[in-house]
Amino acid sequence: MKSKLKIFRAERDWSQAQLAEALGVSRQTINAIETGKYDPSLPLAFKMAQLFECSIEDIFIPDEN
Amino acid sequence: MKTEERRSFGNEEIRTIIMTAITGGAFGLLYGYGFEFSLWLGVLVGALFGVAIGFRISKRPPRMEYPMAIFRRIMMAATFFLLTSFGYSYLLDQNLSQAQQYWAAALPLLGWSALIVGIGMAIASLDEMQRRIQTEAIAIGFAGTAIFVGGYALFQFSGLPEVNVGIVIMAMSVFWLAGKLWTLWRYR
Numbered sequence: 001m002k003s004k005l006k007i008f009r010a011e012r013d014w015s016q017a018q019l020a021e022a023l024g025v026s027r028q029t030i031n032a033i034e035t036g037k038y039d040p041s042l043p044l045a046f047k048m049a050q051l052f053e054c055s056i057e058d059i060f061i062p063d064e065n
Numbered sequence: 066m067k068t069e070e071r072r073s074f075g076n077e078e079i080r081t082i083i084m085t086a087i088t089g090g091a092f093g094l095l096y097g098y099g100f101e102f103s104l105w106l107g108v109l110v111g112a113l114f115g116v117a118i119g120f121r122i123s124k125r126p127p128r129m130e131y132p133m134a135i136f137r138r139i140m141m142a143a144t145f146f147l148l149t150s151f152g153y154s155y156l157l158d159q160n161l162s163q164a165q166q167y168w169a170a171a172l173p174l175l176g177w178s179a180l181i182v183g184i185g186m187a188i189a190s191l192d193e194m195q196r197r198i199q200t201e202a203i204a205i206g207f208a209g210t211a212i213f214v215g216g217y218a219l220f221q222f223s224g225l226p227e228v229n230v231g232i233v234i235m236a237m238s239v240f241w242l243a244g245k246l247w248t249l250w251r252y253r
Contacts, residue, residue, distance in 0.1 A: 024192070026194070038194050038252055040194075
C-alpha cells in the first residue's frame with residue numbers, strides 16, 4: 001500500500017518525530033509507513049485521518065493488482 | 066530525516082545510570098563468586114561497567130527508542146535474576162541436604178519469572194510495528210531453536226557428545242537476536 005503521509009506531513013512542516021509523538025507511535029513506525037514497508041492498523045490509520053482532517057483514502061492508496 | 070539530538074543529564078538519566086550500575090554490580094557479584102575471586106572487586110568492576118553502559122544509553126539512546134522506565138524495569142528484573150542465581154550458587158556450596166538442594170535450585174526460577182514479566186510488560190508497551198518486529202524475531206528464535214535442538218539430537222544419535230541443556234537458552238538468544246536484526250533491517 002502506498003501512502004501520502006510524507007506529503008501530508010511536509011504540508012504541515014512536521015518532522016517524523018513530531019508526527020510520531022502526535023500519534024503515539026515510534027519514529028521508526030512513521031518512517032516504515034512512509035516508505036511503504038509497513039501497513040498501519042485500522043485504528044492507527046483512523047488516528048492519522050483524524051489528525052490530518054481527511055479520510056483514510058486520502059492518505060493511503062491501495063496497490064493495483 | 067535525522068531527528069536524534071544529544072540529551073542533557075536529568076533525573077531520568079541518573080536513575081538509568083544507577084539502575085545499570087546496580088545490575089552491573091549484581092553481575093559482578095555472580096561472576097566473582099563463580100570464578101572465585103574477590104566479591105568486592107567483582108561488584109566494583111561490574112558496577113563501573115554498568116555505569117559506563119548506563120551513561121552510553123542515556124547519552125545516545127538506541128535507534129528504537131523505548132521509554133527508559135521500561136529499560137530500567139527490565140534491568141531491575143535482571144538484577145533480581147542475577148541475585149537469585151548468586152543465592153543458588155552460594156547455597157549449593159553449603160552442604161545442603163538433597164531436599165534443600167532442590168529448593169535452592171528453584172530459587173533462580175523466581176528471577177526468571179521476574180525477567181519474563183519485565184520483558185512481557187516491555188513488549189506490551191511497544192507500538193504496533195515494534196510489536197510486530199518483536200513477534201517476528203521471537204518466531205524466528207523459536208523456529209531456529211527447534212531446528213537446532215532437533216538437528217543436534219539427530220547428530221547425537223550418530224555419535225556427537227551430549228551437551229548441557231543451557232545451550233538451548235544460548236541458541237534461543239542467538240536466533241532471537243538474528244531474527245531481530247533481520248526484521249529491523251526489513252522495516253528500516
